[in-house]
Amino acid sequence: MTEDQRGSPDRIARAQRGNREALAELVREHYAEVFRFIARRVGTDLAEDAAQETFVTVQHHIKRLREPAKFRTWLLSIAHNHARNAARRAKRETPMDLWTAAPSPEGATLDREVLRAALQALSEEHRQVVVMHELEGLRYSEIAEILGIPEGTVKSRVHHAFVQMRARLTGEGGNR
Amino acid sequence: MNIREDLKAYLDGELPPQRMEEVRAALDADPALREELEFMRLMGFEIKRLAAEPQVTGVEGAVGRLRGFRWPSFARDRRWVLAGGALTVCVAVVVVSQFAGRLGNVSPETASIPNAELAFKGMEARRPLELHEAEAMQMDKGRPMDGVAESVVPGNAGGMPAPIPQMVIQTADINVTVPSARDALVAARRIATGLGGFVENSSHSQQQQGLPYAHLGIRVPAKQFETALDQLGALGEVVTLNTSGQDVTEQVVDVQARIKTMKAEEEQYRLILSRANKIGEILEVKSRLDQVRQEIESLQARYQYLSSQASYSTITATFSEKQTLDKPEAPKDWANDSWTNAVRSLTAVGRWLGEWAIRLFVFAPIWLPILGFGWWLSRRGKSNVG
Numbered sequence: 001m002t003e004d005q006r007g008s009p010d011r012i013a014r015a016q017r018g019n020r021e022a023l024a025e026l027v028r029e030h031y032a033e034v035f036r037f038i039a040r041r042v043g044t045d046l047a048e049d050a051a052q053e054t055f056v057t058v059q060h061h062i063k064r065l066r067e068p069a070k071f072r073t074w075l076l077s078i079a080h081n082h083a084r085n086a087a088r089r090a091k092r093e094t095p096m097d098l099w100t101a102a103p104s105p106e107g108a109t110l111d112r113e114v115l116r117a118a119l120q121a122l123s124e125e126h127r128q129v130v131v132m133h134e135l136e137g138l139r140y141s142e143i144a145e146i147l148g149i150p151e152g153t154v155k156s157r158v159h160h161a162f163v164q165m166r167a168r169l170t171g172e173g174g175n176r
Numbered sequence: 177m178n179i180r181e182d183l184k185a186y187l188d189g190e191l192p193p194q195r196m197e198e199v200r201a202a203l204d205a206d207p208a209l210r211e212e213l214e215f216m217r218l219m220g221f222e223i224k225r226l227a228a229e230p231q232v233t234g235v236e237g238a239v240g241r242l243r244g245f246r247w248p249s250f251a252r253d254r255r256w257v258l259a260g261g262a263l264t265v266c267v268a269v270v271v272v273s274q275f276a277g278r279l280g281n282v283s284p285e286t287a288s289i290p291n292a293e294l295a296f297k298g299m300e301a302r303r304p305l306e307l308h309e310a311e312a313m314q315m316d317k318g319r320p321m322d323g324v325a326e327s328v329v330p331g332n333a334g335g336m337p338a339p340i341p342q343m344v345i346q347t348a349d350i351n352v353t354v355p356s357a358r359d360a361l362v363a364a365r366r367i368a369t370g371l372g373g374f375v376e377n378s379s380h381s382q383q384q385q386g387l388p389y390a391h392l393g394i395r396v397p398a399k400q401f402e403t404a405l406d407q408l409g410a411l412g413e414v415v416t417l418n419t420s421g422q423d424v425t426e427q428v429v430d431v432q433a434r435i436k437t438m439k440a441e442e443e444q445y446r447l448i449l450s451r452a453n454k455i456g457e458i459l460e461v462k463s464r465l466d467q468v469r470q471e472i473e474s475l476q477a478r479y480q481y482l483s484s485q486a487s488y489s490t491i492t493a494t495f496s497e498k499q500t501l502d503k504p505e506a507p508k509d510w511a512n513d514s515w516t517n518a519v520r521s522l523t524a525v526g527r528w529l530g531e532w533a534i535r536l537f538v539f540a541p542i543w544l545p546i547l548g549f550g551w552w553l554s555r556r557g558k559s560n561v562g
Contacts, residue, residue, distance in 0.1 A: 024239045031235040039230035048234035055238050110222050119223070133188070134223045140190045159184045162216050169219070 012068040023062070027055050030072070033136075034079045040131055041083040042092055050086040054079045070145075076138070077146045110169060118168040126161040129154055179206075183213050187220070262550040266543040270535060343482065345422040346401050346489040353498045354412030360495035361390035367407045368394035373488065389496040395488040408493050415496075424482050431479045438472045 014022035034054055039047035057078050065074055119127060132138045132146070133154075140158070144151040179202040185191050186199040203209050354360040361380055368375050373396030380390045396404040409417070445465040452458045536543070 020242065023242060027239050027242060028235060031238055032232045035232045035234070036230050040227075044230045044233075047230065048237070052234060052238040052241055055242060059242050110218055112222060112226055115219065115222055116226060119226070130223065131227075134220050135227050140185070140188070155185050155190060156181075158188075159181055162184050162219060165219060166212075166215055170215075 009068045012062075012065070012071050016063050016065065016068075023059060026058075030075055031055070034075065037076055037079050037136060038083040038086070040135065041080075041128075042087045042090065046086045046090055046092075050082040051079070054082045057082070073138075073142045073145050076136075076142075080146050114169055115165065118165040121168065122161055122164060126157050126164070129157045130161045133158055179209065180212065183209065184216055187213060187216055258553055259550040262546040265546055269539055269542050270532075341425075342423065343425045343428050343486040344398075345424055345482075345485040346398060347420050347422075348401070348405055348489070348491045349416070349418045350405060350408055350414060350491065351416040351494045351496070352409060352412040352414050354495045355497065357388045357390040357495045357497050360411045361392060363411055364390075364392050364394065364408055364493055364495070367404060368396060371396045371400040371404050371407075373397060373400065373404070376490075387497045389494065392493045392495070394491050394493065396491065398487055398489050401489040401491075404489075404491055408491065412495065413498070424486060428479065428482050428486075431475050431482065435472060435475045435479065438468055438475065442468045442472060 011022045011025055015026055031051060035047050035051045038050045038054070042050065054075070058075060061078075065071065067074075119130070122130065128147070129143055132143045133140070138146070140151050140154045143154045147154070179199055182191055182195060182199055186196060186203075189196075191199065203213060352360070358380055361378060365375055365378070373394055376393040376395055378390065378392045380388065382388050394404070405417070405419075442465065445461055445468060449458065449461045449465060452461055
């Protein structure tokens with residue numbers, strides 16, 4: 001999904017011309033995604049304020065958006081920056097209480113508690129790309145754009161994160 | 177490249193088509209790779225299931241916040257308030273420096289150029305202060321200010337040294353605009369002689385603009401110095417007036433003392449001369465006596481000069497006629513005037529810009545950090561855009 005398939009270009013264009021109703025529609029359409037995106041990084045208690053700040057920034061700078069097709073990536077970049085600032089202010093890392101502690105059904109291949117522990121054991125930068133890719137459904141190129149890192153780095157981080165988690169789950173220990 | 181490193185990217189469809197084919201072929205050939213791929217797929221699936229869905233709150237608050245928003249929100253955004261404050265401080269610093277610079281540059285002399293009357297008032301205001309100071313010095317010596325040492329006699333051999341009056345050489349330079357320079361010249365002569373003084377020199381001629389002017393150097397008794405200035409100023413409108421006083425008391429006392437000493441020496445030589453018998457002795461003493469006599473006369477001349485200068489104040493007066501509207505003006509070259517005015521304006525603007533550039537440079541240690549701080553705040557705000 002390289003182009004934003006939600007938020008019609010027409011609505012974005014109207015928002016860029018200063019139409020407040022169009023902007024309000026964009027907020028309603030993207031707020032939940034932005035909120036969850038931030039909440040997974042700083043927790044729900046800080047997410048609301050940071051999400052609102054994100055849309056205030058969007059309103060400030062939407063006229064500068066040159067490619068409306070990349071609106072979602074641009075929006076999540078802003079959300080990422082606000083989440084980072086909020087985390088810095090609160091001196092907080094990615095909270096793990098956003099992962100459920102549901103027990104694995106009998107005969108399951110993967111032990112969910114071990115997977116949860118494996119996720120927790122990942123470094124911040126590895127867990128970040130896993131969450132962005134697996135939960136937010138972002139492509140490597142979009143993650144690279146949001147984080148400001150090369151796409152190859154994203155691919156490498158995702159690979160190593162999964163290798164580490166698999167090693168923990170299978171009890172092999174160590175990377176491959 | 178290791179196929180395993182691309183397994184996850186293959187699973188996510190993030191590989192180029194050719195690499196996708198290579199990985200697919202490897203998977204077909206290697207059951208362990210397939211098993212690994214399935215495990216990754218399962219991990220992805222379980223990660224999605226593990227993730228809790230945060231309860232979304234505040235969407236209407238965000239919409240309301242944007243609706244209540246006024247572009248740009250200078251008043252509520254602390255960054256803008258700080259940046260505005262920094263800018264205000266910068267402007268205030270520069271304006272204050274400009275104002276202080278102007279105050280420092282103003283002097284009565286420079287102010288007299290655009291407004292001669294104002295300059296004259298400033299000088300008038302200064303004069304009493306100078307006079308009061310001089311009068312105070314005179315009162316300390318028990319004698320009103322006169323500038324004349326009439327009672328001082330060289331060679332006074334009294335027991336107690338006579339009180340030494342202060343001797344001040346007063347000079348003045350007065351510039352007056354008058355209706356008629358010639359008439360003013362005649363009137364000034366009368367003033368000088370009427371006050372017991374005399375005219376040292378005078379001239380009457382035309383200025384470059386064709387206006388006549390007169391120049392006069394007069395000497396008046398020191399007692400009449402202020403009266404003479406008042407009467408000369410009353411002939412027209414005083415443009416500039418400069419007065420000065422040089423205290424020569426010390427020089428006079430020194431000359432007096434030397435005269436006294438030399439006269440005593442002269443008496444000694446005369447006594448020796450009266451007792452000399454040999455021709456050689458007589459000639460030698462006579463020669464020394466002549467030298468002493470010359471020196472005494474030189475000192476007496478010096479004393480007389482100083483006394484004269486102190487007794488009679490010197491006033492240099494210039495009378496110039498004021499240009500009146502009914503006088504025919506010389507035909508003007510409008511193009512030349514316009515060119516001159518334009519060049520003058522350009523020069524003034526250039527000078528003004530230069531002054532501002534220098535002030536900005538000098539005050540850089542003050543405004544540059546403030547501006548940098550404001551810029552940093554602005555950048556910090558922009559950095560959230562990504």
